[in-house]
Amino acid sequence: MEQKILDKSYEPEDVERKWYEYWEKNNLFRAEAVSEKRPFCIVIPPPNVTGTLHMGHALNNTLQDILCRYRRMKGDNVLWQPGTDHAGIATQNVVEKDLSARGSDRHAVGRDKFIEIVWEWRRKYGGLIINQLKRLGCSCDWSRERFTMDEGLSDAVKDVFTRLYEEGLIYRGDYIINWCPRCQTALADLEVEHEEADSYLYYIRYPLEGRDGYLLVATTRPETMLGDTAVAVNPDDKRYRDYSGGNVVLPILNKTIPIIFDRYVDVEFGTGALKITPAHDLNDFEIGNTHELERIKVINEKGFMNELAGPYEGMDRFECREKILADLDRAGLLEKVEPYRNAIGHCYRCKTMIEPLLSKQWFVKIRPLAEKASQAVREGKTRIYPSNWEGIYFEWMNNIRDWCISRQIWWGHRIPAWYCGDCGEVIVSKNEPENCSSCSSPNLVQDSDVLDTWFSSALWPFSTLGWPENTDELKTFYPTSALVTGFDILFFWVARMIMMGIHFMGDVPFRDVYIHALVRDAEGKKMSKSKGNVIDPLEVMGQFGTDAFRFTLAALAAQGRDIKLSEERIQGYRHFVNKLWNAARFVLMNLSSEIDVNNKCGELSLPDRWILTRVGRVSGEVVKAFDDYRFNDAASICYQFVWHEFCDWYLEMAKEALYGTDQEKKASAEVTSLRVLLAVVRMLHPFMPFVTEEIWQKLPSTQGSIMNGGFPEASDFPADGDSLKEMDLLMGVITGIRNIRGEMNIKPSVKVNAVVDLADAEQVEILERNLEHIKSLARVNDISISSGVPKPEASATALFEHNQVHVILKGLLDFEEERKRLKKEIKKVENELGVSDKKLSNRGFLEKAPDEVVQEVRDKVETLRSRLSKLNQNLSFFETIDA
């Protein structure tokens, strides 16, 4: 027989391991591909396969797990679809770093071998983050784990690429792209981080051809002048009107380039003359196109000056800048240098300064996809919570530009395009072609680039469910129910999933998107390794227990606000876990061996009726909060109820019956406390899966896992409105006496005598029936309840509603203290009365405010008046008595 009494304190470590193994062994996370039950599906935002769990993951997955566990308990067929992402650039970087530490590099090992090494790496470390998610308690259906480089998902990628190509939505072209000279690859616009920094604006003289003088040009990047093919001015700019048809001589290279006119140029900025470098700047590129300018690339893919850079060939781009400035200065062509702040793009992976470069890349023509994705959200097919993110989503969708999807790295989905070595034909095909479709030549070479990782992530909600096969999973779970993610990947990932989902599945990929906050440190700073302010979730779990950690995250996850996390907060919620544990321990200790929650018991006591009514209401509130993604509300409702209603009031009062000899009363207290505890652990289970399972398994009347125990609902409990009012009265008396005791510093060991004077004689009986509770909770020896009795001599009085309770102080304390206390309270009541009186003397209020509001204020005034007169009476009593 298993020991049913709980240990004195909760020890998370063993308990967590035990139950996670139990859940997995019993397949409790398994979803059914076909089921009568209502489907609920979340696809996990796939973590990088090389990653380790950080706070962002912890929050993100805790919230998902809360939703999944909640829905499962409500009887849904839940699929939490897990998996990892191959994270092309990040993973390649990690493996390359490892290679270089061993004195090698990817070019030395070759492409095929390198990819093999990365797979090996994944086999070795890919399970790390998965195990960390398990440690967090995540109830993913691990039997369905996917990886973006799996065969099935790779097929999906090829399928999507070829179909988009055939539809003209994927094309290949020469454009200015963001190039990272360190990672040696193109990046999408989104992958470039702009940060404002101190820089300089250099004013350079471009001598005019065939006449005296020069055109003064302002630039932040003097090294690109080697690739200049024009200088542009605004046609409306009077200063340059007579330069039409003229040329300038490009300094250093002494090349003649034209002065062109274009409205793009801002007359106000700098000198109003803009040097044009079509091969190294997006705007210049576009201006170059309209004016049919030559594109001269002077910086190569490694960030070094090439052979077209004349004397600077072979220099690094920054070195070249310094040299060129020195040379210009010497030639008297550098007029001035001004400090200037501008935002320069950096690689989001390695922080290297991005080089805008002319390059041939693959792009997705995004507008047609974006428009439908925009519309779907506008029509409410997908709802974004909190809704202010919708505006940001639309904003981005409206200004979106074509998506550069080719990457010059090796780890990823290779672009399914082949080039004919003989006729130059481009063949895009799911399967490797044997001959050129145009000239039948077998001389075909596959494109060496791979696709942006986000290209495969964009398919995640349907590729993981088996697409392009028409699987049962797709039929059952697509569109998925909710997506939970941080705003930092709203564009990278969420928007692109919506586009691809609509295009290939004909429907949005998810009904709801819940955008959660960022986890910051206690000062509100972003956590980062370089700042050294990271809190490691695994350490936290070890120190405080996973349940306390999860509850903290949920309790702090208010919509639209970042989370400031500190160890003190987590510690605070660990106390809550302990409180729950001890409540359970107490209930268990007092249960009779043959007890069952369905046992018949005699008449319920007032506290019994009250707590059952309350737990019903609270269940309803929690359900509503979960349904609205108000995790913090759900958490604090539970916290408040468990600690301050169940423990502080109910269990304290139940002791009366539990310790007593009346078997009927004892039985009803036992059944009620068990019933409420069973509800409490179930409503807390989504937050705190481990401790609740541990308690559940020790409680009588349970079978199997708490996961199958159902979620408590309002209708499970009797609603007894009278019990709420009666308890208010009872608690009012007890609180009144406690207030006096506290303020007068009467020690708990000293019992007092009290007289209760009720305004409503009919309520006397209510208190009479509950005298024992007042005596034990307020530490009272003798008490009398009646209506309309005079205040006893030498007593202190507490008021509640229209009632008063007098505590006899004779021989207990200093009356001066009581006079002070009364005066203080009189002042407080007078202030409140002043506010309300003012309202009632305002004609506008009486005429225009709703009747019930006016009535409320009238009632309040009445209450305050009677309080005030009682307080004054009490005070005058004390004024006449000598201590």
Next chain:
RNA sequence: AGGCGGGUAGCUCAGUGGGAGAGCGUCGGCCUUACAAGCCGAGGGUCGCAGGUUCAAAUCCUGUUCCGCCUACCA
């Protein structure tokens, strides 16, 4: 430059038209047989500032200031 969010108790925040709240911290009192990771009690706020709408504003509007974030092709 544009956009978004925020400023409420010492700290972290909830509260979106009608009585300023919670948790933590602080202070005072308690080893009351579930829990000192606990129990009982107390103190503490001109709701950033200035106008406006309203009978009534923390709440709605306008302006302003400070902080944070996002987006951006003025060199």
